[in-house]
Amino acid sequence: MTRKPDGPLRRGWTTGACATAATKAALMRLWGGEWPSSVGITLPRGETPVFELAHTEAGDGWAEAGIIKDAGDDPDVTHGALIIARVEASSGGVQFKGGQGVGTVTKAGLPIGVGEPAINPVPRAMMDEIVAEMASEYGQSPDIQITVSVPKGEELAKKTWNPRLGIVGGISILGTTGVVRPFSCAAWIASIHRGVDVAVANGIPHVAGCTGATSETVVQGLYDLPDFAMLDMGDFAGGMLKYLRKYDVPRLTIGGGIGKLAKLAQGAVDLHSGRSQVDFDMLADWMGDDRLRTANTTLEAYQIAGAPLAQTIADKARKQAAQMLGDAPTAVDIVVIDRAGNILARSNP
Incomplete structure (x- = not known):
C-alpha cells in the first residue's frame, strides 16, 4: 500500500x-x-x-x-x-x-x-x-x-x-x-462489499479475506478458490466481517501474517499499523511466558515462543472473527503465514 x-x-x-x-x-x-x-x-x-x-x-x-x-x-x-x-x-x-x-x-x-x-x-x-x-x-x-x-x-x-x-x-x-478523498478507508471497504456481493450472487460457498498478496496466494492455492472468492480484505477485517453478517456464506478463511492476525486475535477490527498495535503483555499472559513482554515485534515473540504462539493466535483470531460474525451461519478458519509464505498455524472451523 x-x-x-x-x-x-x-x-x-x-x-x-x-x-x-x-x-x-x-x-x-x-x-x-x-x-x-x-x-x-x-x-x-x-x-x-x-x-x-x-x-x-x-x-x-x-x-x-x-x-x-x-x-x-x-x-x-x-x-x-x-x-x-x-x-x-x-x-x-x-x-x-x-x-x-x-x-x-x-x-x-x-x-x-x-x-x-x-x-x-x-x-x-x-x-x-x-x-x-x-x-x-x-x-x-x-x-x-x-x-x-x-x-x-x-x-x-x-x-x-x-x-x-x-x-x-x-x-x-x-x-x-x-x-x-485521499487514502479513504471507505473506498477500500466498499470494494470488499462488492466482492462479497459478487461471490454471494454467484453461489460461492467458500470465500477468503487476506491481509496481503503473499497470504492471498497461499490461501487461494490451499483451497483452490476462484479469483472472485478472494475478498480484498487488507487491514479491514472488521469491515469484511460486519458485511458478511448479512449473508448465508457457509465458510470464510482469513489468512495473514502473524503480526496482523495477532491484532485480530486481540480484538482489533482495523489491522493497520497506524490504527492498532499488538499487546505483548497479552501475548505473555496467553503463553505464560514473561519473555514476550519485552519483544519488539510479533515475529520476535514467535522466535521466543515458537509454534504454540502461532497456534494460539490462530485459535483466538478464529474465536474473535466468529464473535464479529454474530449469528451468521459462517464457519471460520484461520491461516497464519510468515513472510516467505510458509504456514505457521491453522485453526479449523
Whole structure:
C-alpha cells in the first residue's frame, strides 16, 4: 500500500464526475455549436468543480469531449487517465454505452446488470441530470446515447479489482459523491462489499479475506478458490466481517501474517499499523511466558515462543472473527503465514 504523505491532502474527482463534465461539454458543442474552454458541474453533495477540456472532436450528429482525471493526492490508478464522453442522438431517453477501455459486467451481484457497461448508478444519474438540464437550456429532446471511453482503461483495469469482480475489458466509471478523498478507508471497504456481493450472487460457498498478496496466494492455492472468492480484505477485517453478517456464506478463511492476525486475535477490527498495535503483555499472559513482554515485534515473540504462539493466535483470531460474525451461519478458519509464505498455524472451523 502506498504510504500516506504528511500534511494536508488534496482531494480529487472521480471518473464519474469527469464523465459527467465531458458529457456536458460535448452537449454544448452538439446543441450549441461551440466548445467551452472549461465546464462546471454540480456534484451530489453540492460541490461545483470546474474542468478543463483535454480532448475535443465532433462530426455529423455527434460530439465528444475528454477530461484528464485528477485524483488529488490519492494513489488512484486512474489518476491522469483521459475520460471521454461522446454524445449523439438516440431514442427512448438516455442510453449508455461502454467504449474503449470501459469494462463490461459479466457476473451478477454488482449494481449494474450483466452485459451492461460498468458505469455505476450515481454517474449514470449525474449524466441523466446533465442531459435533462442541457436539453431544457437548448430546447432539444433529451434522447441521447452517451458512450464513455478511457483509451488506456483496459491496461489500467489490470491494477484494479475489476477482473475478480467479473468486469472485463476495462475500468469502471465510479463515484457516489464525485469526490476522491485521499487514502479513504471507505473506498477500500466498499470494494470488499462488492466482492462479497459478487461471490454471494454467484453461489460461492467458500470465500477468503487476506491481509496481503503473499497470504492471498497461499490461501487461494490451499483451497483452490476462484479469483472472485478472494475478498480484498487488507487491514479491514472488521469491515469484511460486519458485511458478511448479512449473508448465508457457509465458510470464510482469513489468512495473514502473524503480526496482523495477532491484532485480530486481540480484538482489533482495523489491522493497520497506524490504527492498532499488538499487546505483548497479552501475548505473555496467553503463553505464560514473561519473555514476550519485552519483544519488539510479533515475529520476535514467535522466535521466543515458537509454534504454540502461532497456534494460539490462530485459535483466538478464529474465536474473535466468529464473535464479529454474530449469528451468521459462517464457519471460520484461520491461516497464519510468515513472510516467505510458509504456514505457521491453522485453526479449523
